[in-house]
Amino acid sequence: MNSFFLGICLFLCLMILPCLYRAIVGPTVIDRMVAVGAIGTKTLVILILMGFLYERVAMFIDISMVYAILNFLGTLAAARYFEMEGEI
Amino acid sequence: MNNESPKTQTKPFTPLTSYQTVFSQKRLEQVRHFLLSFILLFLFWLLLSGHYDIFHISIGVFCCLLVSYTSSDFLFVHVGAGDSHLIIPRLLTYIPWHLYQIIVSNIYLAKLVFSPISRLNPHFVPYKTKLTNGLALVTFANSITLTPGTITIDLNDNTFYVHAIDSKVADDLLTGDMENRIEKVFLPVAHARERAGTMLAAEANNLIVKTIVRIFTPFIQIYGLYVIAHGHYSPGGGFQGGVILAASIVLLSLAFGLRRTMSKVTEKLTTMLCSSGVFIYGGLGLLCLLLGGNFLDYEKLDIFLKVGPPQARSLGILGIEIGIGMAVMACMTSIFFDIATAGELPDEPSEMVIKSGDALVEDTIPEDTKDE
Numbered sequence: 377m378n379s380f381f382l383g384i385c386l387f388l389c390l391m392i393l394p395c396l397y398r399a400i401v402g403p404t405v406i407d408r409m410v411a412v413g414a415i416g417t418k419t420l421v422i423l424i425l426m427g428f429l430y431e432r433v434a435m436f437i438d439i440s441m442v443y444a445i446l447n448f449l450g451t452l453a454a455a456r457y458f459e460m461e462g463e464i
Numbered sequence: 465m466n467n468e469s470p471k472t473q474t475k476p477f478t479p480l481t482s483y484q485t486v487f488s489q490k491r492l493e494q495v496r497h498f499l500l501s502f503i504l505l506f507l508f509w510l511l512l513s514g515h516y517d518i519f520h521i522s523i524g525v526f527c528c529l530l531v532s533y534t535s536s537d538f539l540f541v542h543v544g545a546g547d548s549h550l551i552i553p554r555l556l557t558y559i560p561w562h563l564y565q566i567i568v569s570n571i572y573l574a575k576l577v578f579s580p581i582s583r584l585n586p587h588f589v590p591y592k593t594k595l596t597n598g599l600a601l602v603t604f605a606n607s608i609t610l611t612p613g614t615i616t617i618d619l620n621d622n623t624f625y626v627h628a629i630d631s632k633v634a635d636d637l638l639t640g641d642m643e644n645r646i647e648k649v650f651l652p653v654a655h656a657r658e659r660a661g662t663m664l665a666a667e668a669n670n671l672i673v674k675t676i677v678r679i680f681t682p683f684i685q686i687y688g689l690y691v692i693a694h695g696h697y698s699p700g701g702g703f704q705g706g707v708i709l710a711a712s713i714v715l716l717s718l719a720f721g722l723r724r725t726m727s728k729v730t731e732k733l734t735t736m737l738c739s740s741g742v743f744i745y746g747g748l749g750l751l752c753l754l755l756g757g758n759f760l761d762y763e764k765l766d767i768f769l770k771v772g773p774p775q776a777r778s779l780g781i782l783g784i785e786i787g788i789g790m791a792v793m794a795c796m797t798s799i800f801f802d803i804a805t806a807g808e809l810p811d812e813p814s815e816m817v818i819k820s821g822d823a824l825v826e827d828t829i830p831e832d833t834k835d836e
Contacts, residue, residue, distance in 0.1 A: 438698055442708065452719070
């Protein structure tokens, strides 16, 4: 089972790379925001899978919840900022 | 609602009028909202906390009472507490159907993406809805976004603007099956109450964000208090919990505007919390010094607590964590307010200026994960 989780972890890490490309190169700021949001969601899943690997799920769920809150807050703040500024 | 009046009328010598004014309908509704949000938050606390002894449960009861006192009006705006027993079972029958829909359209979308000939046809679909209740609208918008292939872009005057990746996905939405099911879920509210119409006028801007933030905030606050209270078992503690509490206030001011938030969380309140947090920290430390130990030598507190040195150390750490949590929360909140207002509040409530929201988010990543 452990190697299964490890495999999913590695696969998700690889899947972060295209998002990272979009976050760095992305022509508009909106592209970057969406890419960062997607990376955040993937990181959350990886954290919980790491909890299974280290057999301390409760602790890692605590950490991933904070991550989820901050991801939501960051996206909302950026969206609000661009709504106010109008220009991107 | 009317349970109270027959009871009071059977007693002939009680002053009827005073009872009726105190337990008027609005007051009763408030009490009901308070109790129901307390129950929900306490269930969430029990789910988070793995410690089911009297000490931790009493901390939980205190925290849940605090949060449901400060934010009992957050959870039940579009749906009164009286209707929730009708809605929750209906919602539980809706969720499996929606999960099935997600799986079906996931498979369809995977086929679409991997097919050799590109059949993608992204376009916008305006969708006029017949739903009136705020929570029903938000549920519908989130259901559309959760289903792969369609994303809700905007909600304006009862019209959803939906981005669909393919014409088949858009046709599925336009059949109105999902909307009818959601209408059935919220049927008791739509017919029993007229509050939906008035509520929509006040909350027309950013209804989705406001509703979601309002539902999340009490749970985020409970989570922050849990992190503070369980700092000596799991990662976290005063600093991290305080930052999570401040994040909930930042979230509120992002959704509802700076002016409205600052009328509740005033500068007076943050200053008081900050200084009393530092006072608790320094006071406990100096108390240990006065009792003949070192600064923050918790074992000396055993003279008052009489529970044995290890337990006294644990309680002392908890006290310190509470002080630090209060101070950090107040500090972060006032830093956010100072930076966002740049010294003066904007005139219009909607004209909120956030100069550097991102700088604050960076600070909130937990740095040290203390593990004792």
